[in-house]
Amino acid sequence: MSRRTAERGGGVTFGHTELPDEQSAALRRAIRLAWGTIGFLLVGVTLVYLVMGSSQAMKAAWAEDLLSFIPPISFLVAVRFARRRPTTAHPYGYHRSVGIGHLVAAAALLTMGAFLVVDSGSGLLAAEHPPVGVMHLGDQVFWAGWPMIAAMVVTGIPPVLLGRAKMPLARTLHDRVLYADADMNKADWMTALGSVVGILGIGAGLWWADSAAALFISVSILRDGITNLRVAAGALMDARATTVDGDEPHPLTAEVDERLRALPWVEDARSRIRDQGHVFHVESFVVPRGGRAPGLRELGDAREAAISLDWKVQDLVVVPVAELPEEMLPSVAAEAGEDEQRPGR
Known part of the structure; x- marks a missing residue:
């Protein structure tokens, strides 16, 4: 056992680097949170799909929820590869899998964000009036907007809590995929709020509120894609090492x-x-x-x-x-x- 390995003892390795206890515990917790996020998204995506109707804002929120699968899946795959020891074919190890996962997530965000901006923007310019009708539950008849609002409230709060839990772990592990996932989760409240405002706007007779809310959500997705793509591409092009958020040179x-x-x-x-x-x-x-x-x-x-x-x-x-x-x-x-x-x- 090398002196470096003997000083550690976390029991978990990245390549031939054995992690200290703090990072080992952070990695195990991050993996549990990633699986928990995937489980929550399966429920949330299904719920939003069932109630979204013809609302542009709800469709944009649903698309963002679908995109939210990419970072936790990329993180789990990247961690699995990064733990492999270096080989003759890969003498530096498999750590670049993190950068590849980050790039894939960023490209997906950028592409979907650009598509949604065009789609919601065209709906706004075309002055589309999305209908939000009524729903029947037994003998009760109620406005279909209420289940939409309830779905956004239910699916909007847990991601914020998950993001706050992941953020310090991403810094501890210096994991940009996990950081991007946490950053998206923390901002999900804006998506939920934007959708609720759009739906209430329809109920108040403001036909443009739905498309405007969808455009707001789409721009948020696009911004996340551009930011993450810049950081991911810079790392793969061997830019100088920076902090996990990509803002400052690493100390x-x-x-x-x-x-x-x-x-x-x-x-x-x-x-x-x-x-x-x-x-x-x-x-x-x-x-x-x-x-x-x-x-x-x-x-x-x-x-x-x-x-x-x-x-x-x-x-x-x-x-x-x-x-x-x-x-x-x-x-x-x-x-x-x-x-x-x-x-x-």
Whole structure:
């Protein structure tokens, strides 16, 4: 057993990385929540389908519920693949399955969101008047909008609770598929509220309220698709490692450099980190003091010092160099200059 494995003991692995106890417990809970989400969606999709009638807002909400199956299924599949150990054919392991799952979910959201925007927008422009009739339950006759509203209330609250439960787990596991799923779940209250407003609008004689609510839901789906597609594509194109939400550079980059610079034989160090999915692959370039070539023990100790920082640092390569290769490690200022020169900026 390696020193790194001995320090952990979570019993669950991603590739050849054994997870600490906190991440192992988070993964087990996330898997239970994913299965729970799928079970709830099966009930919710059926319920909404039975009462949606000809309401555009209800149809958009139903489509969003169908799309909500993709992230938890993608998460479960990605986790199953990510736990496989590296092979000769896949020496880096199967961690990229997380990025693939994220990309599939984002593409589905973008495609369906664009379709629904066109569909609901055309209904609004065509001034379609969706009929909401009455329903019979025994001898009772009542407006069909009430079951629609009840269905949206019943199916709108649990996803919010599920999303709040998944969000901290996604950060703990650095899992973008789980994060996208949690983010969608947390925003489901807007879908439910939009549908309720649209249905009440029909009841009040505002024919345009239903299509307007459907357009609101569709734009929300489209926005989620664009945001997630940007983050997923960036990760697969080896963009610099960022936090799980994709908003900020991951602090591990600076922490690895600081740890290496603290070594007595290192004058300077800079790293580039490739986000493999749950874990990182790090290439660290170090400049030895006085131009002295480090020994094998020093290089090994440097690697262990950096790896011990965080469980996500799965692979790390230490490369001694005479000077830092700027062409491989562009500065932040240089990156900002390139961004300013890009078209549309």
